[in-house]
Amino acid sequence: MNRFRGKVAIVTGAGAGIGRATALRLASEGAQVAAFDISRERAEETVKTIEENGGRAAPFVADVSEKVSVEASVDAVVTQLGLPFCLVNCAGILKISPALTMTVEEFDAVIGVNLRGVFLMSTAVARHMVAAAQPGRIVNVSSIHAAISLRDSAGYAASKGGIEALTFTLAADWAEYGITVNAVRPGATWSALTTPMYTPEVLSALEKRIPLGAVAQPEQVAAAIAYLASEEASYSTGAVLAVDGGYTVNGDLPGKEYSPR
Numbered sequence: 001m002n003r004f005r006g007k008v009a010i011v012t013g014a015g016a017g018i019g020r021a022t023a024l025r026l027a028s029e030g031a032q033v034a035a036f037d038i039s040r041e042r043a044e045e046t047v048k049t050i051e052e053n054g055g056r057a058a059p060f061v062a063d064v065s066e067k068v069s070v071e072a073s074v075d076a077v078v079t080q081l082g083l084p085f086c087l088v089n090c091a092g093i094l095k096i097s098p099a100l101t102m103t104v105e106e107f108d109a110v111i112g113v114n115l116r117g118v119f120l121m122s123t124a125v126a127r128h129m130v131a132a133a134q135p136g137r138i139v140n141v142s143s144i145h146a147a148i149s150l151r152d153s154a155g156y157a158a159s160k161g162g163i164e165a166l167t168f169t170l171a172a173d174w175a176e177y178g179i180t181v182n183a184v185r186p187g188a189t190w191s192a193l194t195t196p197m198y199t200p201e202v203l204s205a206l207e208k209r210i211p212l213g214a215v216a217q218p219e220q221v222a223a224a225i226a227y228l229a230s231e232e233a234s235y236s237t238g239a240v241l242a243v244d245g246g247y248t249v250n251g252d253l254p255g256k257e258y259s260p261r
């Protein structure tokens, strides 16, 4: 497939995990990828891998929670690579801390990256699309914890619920400009964020709880993101696509277990 040939794509959090897999996937389909990450080293590493595979990409060091950093980086993409066709908001952080003792600084830090970051990046990119009268795609990365609890992660869960609400409203706001705004809602996925949490016991419990019987590979989430970022998803806006192996629709009582795959 060459769904992104001749198109510029911005991916935030492109230095690791789902963002890195998405950057590689879009580049493999012809996109010129602007790899945004707060870590220069990780952004450059992703770009190196894309180039080694024959693709085109450039690193951009940006903190998505900071307005000045976001606007300068998005402006630089437009100047250096051209107007982006799609933006994937994947950068995210997780802090595990009981709500009763979580500091407001901890809460704000998670909201700042996960939710304000999506608002800042989306508006910065959409302003360019609207000014150029060009349509585009925005894909936000939510989480099953927008809909179901995750113990001791009030800021994270609130940020993901906020991302889905923001997705619905921006989809309606920007439809007249031909900009679609959708979200994917991943479940448990192998990444730097989660691997330390997946002890053998946790992994075994997850595999029995997930109807498809396995934790996702980042490439499986990237495939869903690539669809929503492509021309093919032309009639979807304000949609949330679950990529969770059936986790959130599993209503069985404990004792009904699935087989690991």
Ligand SMILES: NC(=O)c1ccc[n+]([C@@H]2O[C@H](COP(=O)([O-])OP(=O)(O)OC[C@H]3O[C@@H](n4cnc5c(N)ncnc54)[C@H](O)[C@@H]3O)[C@@H](O)[C@H]2O)c1
Pocket: 012, 013, 014, 015, 016, 017, 018, 019, 036, 037, 038, 039, 042, 062, 063, 064, 065, 090, 091, 092, 093, 113, 141, 142, 143, 144, 185, 186, 187, 188, 189, 190, 191, 192, 193, 194
């Ligand atoms: N891994 C999972 O199980 C899972 C499940 C559901 C949703 N998600 C979501 O997917 C997204 C990616 O998660 P992941 O597991 O791949 O994480 P990861 O930790 O592997 O990668 C996150 C990347 O984002 C970058 N980043 C962090 N803060 C940033 C900032 N302020 N500005 C720019 N870049 C920043 C990091 O440097 C890193 O490269 C997150 O939004 C996360 O909430 C992950």
